[in-house]
Each structure stands twice: as C-alpha cells, then as structure tokens.
Amino acid sequence: MKLYTYFRSSAAYRVRIALHLKGLAFESVPVHLLRDGGQQHAAGYAAINPNETVPTLDDNGQILNQSLAIIEYLDETHPNPPLLPGSAADRARIRAIAQIIACDIHPINNLRVLQHLTRTFDLREAQKAEWYCHWVERGLQTVEKMLASDPRTGRFCHGDTPTLADCCLVPQVFNARRFGCSLAGLTTVERICAECDELDAFARAAPARQPDAE
Amino acid sequence: MKLYTYFRSSAAYRVRIALHLKGLAFESVPVHLLRDGGQQHAAGYAAINPNETVPTLDDNGQILNQSLAIIEYLDETHPNPPLLPGSAADRARIRAIAQIIACDIHPINNLRVLQHLTRTFDLREAQKAEWYCHWVERGLQTVEKMLASDPRTGRFCHGDTPTLADCCLVPQVFNARRFGCSLAGLTTVERICAECDELDAFARAAPARQPDAE
Structure with a gap:
C-alpha cells in the first residue's frame, strides 16, 4: 500500500494511525501542501485525487480518497482489530x-x-x-x-x-x-x-x- | 422513530431522503434554527445533541447524531434497499x-x-x-x-x-x-x-x- 500524505495534515495523520493499528505496512509518498504552489494541485496528483487534498491510499491499484472512507475501507478489508466494534x-x-x-x-x-x-x-x-x-x-x-x-x-x-x-x-x-x-x-x-x-x-x-x- | 429536523437543513434533508428510501415511517420534530435565538441551543435539545445541530434521530430511545452516522446506522439496521451496496x-x-x-x-x-x-x-x-x-x-x-x-x-x-x-x-x-x-x-x-x-x-x-x- 502507498499512502499519499503530508506530515502535518490531520486527515493523513488519522489514516496513518489506522494503518498502524491494523499492523499494515505502507510506503509514505509525501505531497507537500505548501511547496510548488501546493503539490496537491499538480496534474499527476489531481488525477488520483480530484479534490486535491491528502490523504489518498493506493491499495494495489485501488485508489481511495477521503480519510474516513479510507479508514472504513481498511476496517472492512482488514477487520482485526476492529475500529468500529460493537452494535x-x-x-x-x-x-x-x-x-x-x-x-x-x-x-x-x-x-x-x-x-x-x-x-x-x-x-x-x-x-x-x-x-x-x-x-x-x-x-x-x-x-x-x-x-x-x-x-x-x-x-x-x-x-x-x-x-x-x-x-x-x-x-x-x-x-x-x-x-x-x-x-x-x-x-x-x-x-x-x-x-x-x-x-x-x-x-x-x-x-x-x-x-x-x- | 422521531427525526429532529429543520426544513432547510441540508444535513436533515439527507436523513429524510434515507428514511424515505428505506420506507421507514417517522415523526418530524421541527427545530427552528433561527427562531428563539436558535432552538437547537435550547437546553432540552442540547441534552440530546451536544453539538447543537440538526438532525438527531430518536430510534425508540436510541439517540443518534450526525447525518452520515445516522444514515449508516439506518443502513445497518434496515439493510434493504442498501444505501452502501457492493464491495x-x-x-x-x-x-x-x-x-x-x-x-x-x-x-x-x-x-x-x-x-x-x-x-x-x-x-x-x-x-x-x-x-x-x-x-x-x-x-x-x-x-x-x-x-x-x-x-x-x-x-x-x-x-x-x-x-x-x-x-x-x-x-x-x-x-x-x-x-x-x-x-x-x-x-x-x-x-x-x-x-x-x-x-x-x-x-x-x-x-x-x-x-x-x-
């Protein structure tokens, strides 16, 4: 898995926590939100994240946007430990x-x-x-x-x-x-x-x- | 079910659509966001919604806040028709x-x-x-x-x-x-x-x- 992330982005930080709680290895691909007028606006990145925000998760070619949607996906595909336990x-x-x-x-x-x-x-x-x-x-x-x-x-x-x-x-x-x-x-x-x-x-x-x- | 709602709130509107798609009957309890300095700030309402926003769903005493969380709950408790179908x-x-x-x-x-x-x-x-x-x-x-x-x-x-x-x-x-x-x-x-x-x-x-x- 590859996580497009920026160290200070709190949305990316959420997904990093979830990945580590699940014990999933991932490669961090930094997207600098301030450099080059914002690397999240570059055409290459916008093609995988039309919202031009971080994070984006690339799970073996499956491209996922929006931190909560990504965490729900991780919880469905890797149920243990559950991040949404209970009734x-x-x-x-x-x-x-x-x-x-x-x-x-x-x-x-x-x-x-x-x-x-x-x-x-x-x-x-x-x-x-x-x-x-x-x-x-x-x-x-x-x-x-x-x-x-x-x-x-x-x-x-x-x-x-x-x-x-x-x-x-x-x-x-x-x-x-x-x-x-x-x-x-x-x-x-x-x-x-x-x-x-x-x-x-x-x-x-x-x-x-x-x-x-x- | 009772839905605390305001006709113009787009968050409440989302939940109303979901309830109707599921074919669930509900009673609308209006919370006027502009009247009386905002009825969502009244102590009685704030007790069931500490965020002082609409909507709130009361499902037989089970109190639920935040529109997307409410819709996910409805989808889990009333799976048909599914609002989150597929893989x-x-x-x-x-x-x-x-x-x-x-x-x-x-x-x-x-x-x-x-x-x-x-x-x-x-x-x-x-x-x-x-x-x-x-x-x-x-x-x-x-x-x-x-x-x-x-x-x-x-x-x-x-x-x-x-x-x-x-x-x-x-x-x-x-x-x-x-x-x-x-x-x-x-x-x-x-x-x-x-x-x-x-x-x-x-x-x-x-x-x-x-x-x-x-």
Whole structure:
C-alpha cells in the first residue's frame, strides 16, 4: 500500500494511525501542501485525487480518497482489530464522534480555508489563530460533553480499545496544541489522548516521526 | 422513530431522503434554527445533541447524531434497499463522494459558520453569497470530475440505485440553486439530480414538503 500524505495534515495523520493499528505496512509518498504552489494541485496528483487534498491510499491499484472512507475501507478489508466494534448503535456513536471532528471542526480550519480567508478578508495572523481556535475549542467542548456524559466511554473514546473516534481525536488535539488553542475543561479528551500516546501505533503516526517532517 | 429536523437543513434533508428510501415511517420534530435565538441551543435539545445541530434521530430511545452516522446506522439496521451496496471499494467510493459534500462543502457554509463570519468580519450579503458559492462551486466541480470519469457512475452516483452519495448530492445542489451559485459544467451532477427528482423518496424529503416549511 502507498499512502499519499503530508506530515502535518490531520486527515493523513488519522489514516496513518489506522494503518498502524491494523499492523499494515505502507510506503509514505509525501505531497507537500505548501511547496510548488501546493503539490496537491499538480496534474499527476489531481488525477488520483480530484479534490486535491491528502490523504489518498493506493491499495494495489485501488485508489481511495477521503480519510474516513479510507479508514472504513481498511476496517472492512482488514477487520482485526476492529475500529468500529460493537452494535449498530455503538458504531453510530463512534462515527458521530469522528464526524464532529472530521466534518464540524477540521474542514473549517484546514489550509485551503485559512488561505482563502486570508486572501479574501486580508486577515492578520492573530485573526487567523482566533478563527482557528474558535472552531477547535467549540468542537472539542462538544466532544468532551459526549465523552464525559456517556458510560460507553472507556479507556478510549468508545470502550477500552482504540476506534475510528480516537484516530480522529488525537490529530485534532495535536493541532489544537500547535495553534495554542485552549484545552481548558477537556479532562476526558486529554485523558484519552494520554492513553493513545502510550500506544506504538499512535506514536509512529505522529507528524514528527514522518519521513517528510520538517 | 422521531427525526429532529429543520426544513432547510441540508444535513436533515439527507436523513429524510434515507428514511424515505428505506420506507421507514417517522415523526418530524421541527427545530427552528433561527427562531428563539436558535432552538437547537435550547437546553432540552442540547441534552440530546451536544453539538447543537440538526438532525438527531430518536430510534425508540436510541439517540443518534450526525447525518452520515445516522444514515449508516439506518443502513445497518434496515439493510434493504442498501444505501452502501457492493464491495469494500464500492462502498469507499460512495462514502468518499458523500464526504466531499458532508465534510468539504457543507460545513464551511452552514448557518453557524455564516453567522460567525458575518459577526467577525462584518460581511455584507454579497460577500456572504460569494463565500458560499466559492466552496459549493469548487466542491461540486470535484464531485462532477469523480462522477464523469468513473465507469461505476450509473443512473445515480454509484450504479443504478440511489446510495448515500445521492442522499448528500441532492440537498447540496438544492442549496446551490437557492444561493444562486453557478452549476456550469455540472452535466453529470444535474443529470443525476434529475433522476433523483423522479423518485418519491426524494420528492417527499424536499424542504417545501416538510411540516415546518415556510
């Protein structure tokens, strides 16, 4: 398998965690989102990812886009350990936590939105950080409420093994720290991230450990 | 089943389509996103949806949030007709199309982001519409490329029966038209939406047909 990735992309980071949790070997193909006007926009890459974003997974010629779709595919093709364990209702809860991060926090803050905001409204760095942290803090507070109020939360977001929800949570919290957002009150979120940090799969997926890390 | 919905919410619209495709009866509970400072923020609703968004599905006491997670749940608990048919790769493609809409177009443009943009940057209506259409047009062009270039596209986004991808596409195109965005070049997208319009499930889910329509 080949993963088209950028060390700092939190969507690529999610898939890296999932690949390592599944124990799957993969080759990292770096796509530098800032260099050459954004290598994700180059014709060769756009041909395999019309959205011009990372990650893309090439599974023996099968080309897959969008991080959550890729992780669901990995979970269907390599069921152990399961990243969506339990009943339909359990799986719905895991997906809902993942989607609050992947739909309601991350896309509003990713590079292309920040670039467009800066160009269109002529933002200063401080305003950009304020925009970023507004959505991250609001979104992670929601995740904290979901985790703290539900007996299905265990050592990890759902039960005592890592799931799709943890694959999304850890990269988002990593980014929140990088941008200096407040993590005040996120007791359960921080406890779970500390649990994940103990696992080799999460450690190996971290931005600093990637071949393209700067 | 009870669906907490707002007639104009495109996330709620997706779930309404899925429920009708599955032939499931449900009671609509309107949550007015603009009235009373946003009924989604009321304590009673926030208790069942900590993200304070619609939709929420109450399936006999089982509370479910996030539209794609809800549709996956419906597909697992009521498998016929399947909204994620085929192989793991087929399902990954259907999910990727759905997620480009649900992650990369809609969240940047939904009510809470537009409200925050307007408050923070003091936008005029024309600037708001420009922001909206920028992301919708870019995103739908991506979907068009994915659909037009892939032999797996059929009468609908994936094959000849409606899937999760169509549940997401139709509401997004509805909103694009409502905001006056350009649909230039979206030949496949428009053809598929016209196919969907022929089906009773899509017609019954449309905003104008909801009990809370204005």
